[in-house]
Amino acid sequence: MHALRMLGLVVLAGICISIFFAAYQSFRGLSKAERAKEAAIKLDLAIEYVIMTGNPHTVDVEIPEGYTLSFKENQLAIDGTKMPEGGYPWPIIGGNLSTGTHKLAIAIENGKIFVNEMI
Numbered sequence: 412m413h414a415l416r417m418l419g420l421v422v423l424a425g426i427c428i429s430i431f432f433a434a435y436q437s438f439r440g441l442s443k444a445e446r447a448k449e450a451a452i453k454l455d456l457a458i459e460y461v462i463m464t465g466n467p468h469t470v471d472v473e474i475p476e477g478y479t480l481s482f483k484e485n486q487l488a489i490d491g492t493k494m495p496e497g498g499y500p501w502p503i504i505g506g507n508l509s510t511g512t513h514k515l516a517i518a519i520e521n522g523k524i525f526v527n528e529m530i
Contacts, residue, residue, distance in 0.1 A: 443475040444490070450474055451489040457517055458487070458499065458524060467518040469529065473511070480508040482526060499524055 450472045457470035474480055480489045482505040485498035501519065505526030508515075514529045 443477060446473065446475045447478040447480075447489050448492070450478075451480060451487060451492065451494055454480070454487060454515070454526075455494050457515075458503070458526070459495075461517045461519060461524070462499065462501075465519060467516060469514060469516050471512060471514050472508070474508055474513065476510045478510065482506075 454470060454472050457468050461468050472480070474489075478490055480487060482488070482503045483493070485500070485502050486493040486495065487503065488494075501522050501524050503524040503526060505515075506528070508528070516525075516527050516529050518525050
């Protein structure tokens with residue numbers, strides 16, 4: 412009877428550990444998604460600043476693992492989400508940004524918004 416009780420406790424502990432692991436992985440995924448969204452918002456605000464003032468600006472953005480930020484026509488996109496909703500007034504020119512921290516220079520020239528990574 413004692414052995415059966417111990418076996419039950421071991422099975423219960425295994426189930427609890429499995430639930431904890433699944434919840435932890437889910438939380439980490441949500442955390443990365445939030446950080447990706449924050450990076451896109453930060454870059455969007457910097458681009459809007461350049462559009463309003465006409466002055467060049469630099470910004471640091473951190474793209475979490477598993478995400479890529481890209482520029483399509485007159486919007487920026489991360490994980491399929493495009494911003495701003497209506498697009499910028501001019502086309503945006505820039506390369507894809509993969510995982511990591513990027514220092515970006517933003518400027519408007521000849522009716523185009525340029526986003527270049529500073530080295």
